[in-house]
Amino acid sequence: MASVPFAPGFMTGYEDSLEDARLVGVSCTECGVVLFGKRDFCENCGSYHLAEEEFGESGEVFSYTVQRAPPTPPFRMGTSDRDEWDPRPVGYVDLPSGVRILSILEGPLEAIDIGTPVTLEIAPGWRNDDGDDVLVYRFVAEEADR
Amino acid sequence: MTPTPDPESGIQRDAYVGGVGIHEFGRFEKSFQEIGARAVEEALADAGMSIHDVEHALCSNAYLPVSAGIQVFERLGRTGIPISDVDAASASAVVGVEYGRYLVGAGIADVVLAFGVEKSPSGFLDPTNIYPEWMCELGLSQNPQYWAMNARRHMHEYGTTEEQIARVAEKNHRNSTDNPNAHYTEAFDLEEVLESRLVCDPIRLLELCPPNEGAAAAVIVSEDAIEEYGLADPVRIGSCVHTTSRFPLQQVASYCTTPTDNESVHRQTADLAYERAGIAVDDVDVAEVQDTDAFCEIEAYEELRFCDRGEGGALVESGATERDGDLPVNVSGGLISKGEPIGASHLGQVYELVLQIRGDAGPRQVDGVETGLAHVYGAHGQCGVTVLQEP
Numbered sequence: 422m423a424s425v426p427f428a429p430g431f432m433t434g435y436e437d438s439l440e441d442a443r444l445v446g447v448s449c450t451e452c453g454v455v456l457f458g459k460r461d462f463c464e465n466c467g468s469y470h471l472a473e474e475e476f477g478e479s480g481e482v483f484s485y486t487v488q489r490a491p492p493t494p495p496f497r498m499g500t501s502d503r504d505e506w507d508p509r510p511v512g513y514v515d516l517p518s519g520v521r522i523l524s525i526l527e528g529p530l531e532a533i534d535i536g537t538p539v540t541l542e543i544a545p546g547w548r549n550d551d552g553d554d555v556l557v558y559r560f561v562a563e564e565a566d567r
Numbered sequence: 568m569t570p571t572p573d574p575e576s577g578i579q580r581d582a583y584v585g586g587v588g589i590h591e592f593g594r595f596e597k598s599f600q601e602i603g604a605r606a607v608e609e610a611l612a613d614a615g616m617s618i619h620d621v622e623h624a625l626c627s628n629a630y631l632p633v634s635a636g637i638q639v640f641e642r643l644g645r646t647g648i649p650i651s652d653v654d655a656a657s658a659s660a661v662v663g664v665e666y667g668r669y670l671v672g673a674g675i676a677d678v679v680l681a682f683g684v685e686k687s688p689s690g691f692l693d694p695t696n697i698y699p700e701w702m703c704e705l706g707l708s709q710n711p712q713y714w715a716m717n718a719r720r721h722m723h724e725y726g727t728t729e730e731q732i733a734r735v736a737e738k739n740h741r742n743s744t745d746n747p748n749a750h751y752t753e754a755f756d757l758e759e760v761l762e763s764r765l766v767c768d769p770i771r772l773l774e775l776c777p778p779n780e781g782a783a784a785a786v787i788v789s790e791d792a793i794e795e796y797g798l799a800d801p802v803r804i805g806s807c808v809h810t811t812s813r814f815p816l817q818q819v820a821s822y823c824t825t826p827t828d829n830e831s832v833h834r835q836t837a838d839l840a841y842e843r844a845g846i847a848v849d850d851v852d853v854a855e856v857q858d859t860d861a862f863c864e865i866e867a868y869e870e871l872r873f874c875d876r877g878e879g880g881a882l883v884e885s886g887a888t889e890r891d892g893d894l895p896v897n898v899s900g901g902l903i904s905k906g907e908p909i910g911a912s913h914l915g916q917v918y919e920l921v922l923q924i925r926g927d928a929g930p931r932q933v934d935g936v937e938t939g940l941a942h943v944y945g946a947h948g949q950c951g952v953t954v955l956q957e958p
Contacts, residue, residue: 428701446823454814457823465814465827484723486715486767492706493694499706511712513824521815523707523822535723546705557705 424554427546430459433475435543435556442543443478444558446520447471455520476516478541480560483521485512485533497547498525498557514539514560528562538563575843578672583801584955585678585788586614587918591748592781592906599631599780603639603684606782606911610680614786615796618643621786622676624650625666627659627683628910630696639684657857657945658809659683660783660913664953665807667787677792682784683911697946698820707822711775711860715767717818718862722769724877727865729769731880733760735861736774736903738889743900745930748915750779750906760861774861779906783914785921800925805844805938805954810836812948818863819946832950833870837942840952841872846938848872851894851954853923853933855916856942858901864888867942868896871952895933898923913951916941920955 424439426432435442446457452466455474462469491499491506500506510526510533526533527542539560546557588609590602603626611617618640626636636650653662663681670676694708702708721727737757743749755763755773763773793801812832815824830838841848848871856867865879873894874882882888888896899905899919902912920939922928937957944950 427705428699452827454827455825457825464823465829484716484720486712486719486770487765488706488709488712488767489765490709492703492708495695495700495703496706496708497704509706511707513716519825520823521825523702523824525705525707535720555704 424545424556425549427555427557431457432543432556432558439543439556442556444476444522444541446474446476448474448518455518457520457522474518476518476520480514480516480539480541482526482533482535482537482539483513483515484535485510485526487530497555525559526562527559532562574669578669579674580672580789582668582671582804583788583793583958584785584804584917584921585793585796585798585801586610586616586786587921588613588784589748589915589918590782592779592908592915593750595780599635599684599686600638600642602686602780603635603682603782604642606684606784607639607643607680607682610682610784610786614788614798616678616786618646620678621646621648621680622678623648623670624680624682625663626650626652627663627681627914628652628685629654629656629659630685630687630909635684639682654910655809655951656947656949657907657909657912657943658949658951659910661807661809661943661951661953663914664785664787664804664917665809668804668807671787671789677789679787680784681787681914682782683908683914684782685908685910686780687778687909702820702822708820709767711767711770713818713820714860714863715770717866718769721862721866725880727880729761730757731884732769732774732861732865733757734883735858735864736760738883739858739897739901739903740773742890742898742931743904746900746905749900749904750777751904770860770862774903776859776902777906779908781906781908781911781915783911783918785914785917801958802921802924803956803958805846805956806840807951807953808836808840808843809951810839812950816948818944819948831870832948833867833942833944836950836952837871840940840954844954844956846954850938851940852936852938853898853920854894854896854940854942855899855901855919856896857944858897858903859907861903864896864901871940871942890931890933898931898933909945913941913943913953916943917953917955924955924957
């Protein structure tokens with residue numbers, strides 16, 4: 422059994438220890454925008470002059486919502502049954518490099534607001550058909566009672 | 568910077584809407600071919616034409632099988648004309664009107680049929696059609712979550728309230744009681760809207776537009792055709808502009824939205840539409856805008872320059888966008904009550920504006936409409952604005 426990231430090009434350092442796992446992306450040396458996930462071309466300006474960048478673990482919630490109904494298939498991280506679903510917060514998180522990424526948030530709903538400090542957590546989200554643990558990212562509200 | 572080469576340079580003459588038709592929006596035990604054919608027949612009848620008069624047709628849709636347009640024409644007659652399908656998500660029907668205007672404007676055709684037809688799946692749309700697989704697997708794939716986060720941030724920055732957002736839904740549902748072509752025609756008071764269940768905080772069930780089925784059509788004609796067919800009440804297409812969002816996408820599926828200095832896609836599109844129609848926002852007498860959820864309408868007020876940024880909540884609260892207000896918005900009931908047959912929704916807006924400009928909108932009629940604006944926005948940053956005017 423191995424651990425594989427949720428998709429190629431978004432994660433690094435997960436091979437030895439999840440403690441060392443980080444999110445990655447690129448910064449454009451022409452327009453300066455920072456993007457989540459490796460790319461060949463800049464989504465903002467079309468340049469191919471991109472530098473790989475590893476993102477820090479600490480961020481801040483830019484905005485958020487609560488999924489009151491479960492996502493529909495092919496959702497893999499829990500039930501798609503409305504009656505068994507616990508409302509789940511998701512949000513946009515600003516990281517120090519300037520990148521803004523979408524993420525599942527973790528913590529009691531009352532602990533999550535715009536500006537709430539959050540910390541990266543990378544952990545197995547589900548097991549794929551090959552028996553591998555699929556690693557996913559989420560951001561945990563620092564005040565959250567874990 | 569203009570996002571596309573200026574197509575106005577190739578336009579030698581005006582284009583008009585000579586006839587409109589609609590198949591009501593909702594859920595039906597009918598094929599898309601039947602639904603589409605009804606709207607086309609009605610539009611042709613409205614223009615006093617037959618299928619043989621159409622020189623070129625554009626079928627807008629986003630969720631139908633290949634060559635849906637000719638499949639609709641199978642029911643009306645295979646006349647051998649060029650019929651192509653156009654997809655630009657929620658802005659699909661803008662492209663039909665835009666290209667119809669160009670074909671007529673460039674002197675290539677005198678009668679072009681732009682029609683939109685859709686049978687969207689019910690409930691949340693199939694997420695794999697819009698999102699990368701990993702976003703679906705993580706469940707970051709519910710459309711309302713994007714609109715909800717935008718609303719939440721607007722509340723934080725400008726003090727917009729849940730009551731103001733609910734007021735949009737209350738208004739549009741109330742307007743729909745006079746629209747027999749809407750999916751839902753029931754009025755709900757502010758309290759009922761605010762007590763409906765949360766879908767993605769702060770957006771509630773009665774504040775959301777359901778994807779559904781329906782069709783609408785417009786016959787786009789030249790002045791020569793107006794004369795030849797004796798059309799009494801043509802409506803001029805002042806402008807019709809389709810653009811796509813620069814980075815980052817707002818309100819729609821995106822896992823990375825690092826801020827940039829780029830203009831919002833709504834404003835980029837609307838400013839071109841005002842410029843090409845030679846009008847200012849003050850000239851707009853009535854507007855139909857994309858109310859995918861109630862907050863989207865507030866954002867549209869601001870991005871289309873009906874008010875300053877941050878003032879949208881106050882604008883709806885003031886009553887200015889009511890049917891008897893200074894700038895009535897979504898007098899048809901909007902997508903919140905009509906539902907959104909993705910490929911047809913903009914032509915549904917065009918249908919409403921044409922009736923408003925002709926003075927044929929019955930109980931929905933706004934006094935003295937000379938200029939109407941229609942705006943749509945959807946998946947992958949597809950945006951469009953059409954300006955229609957009394958000739």
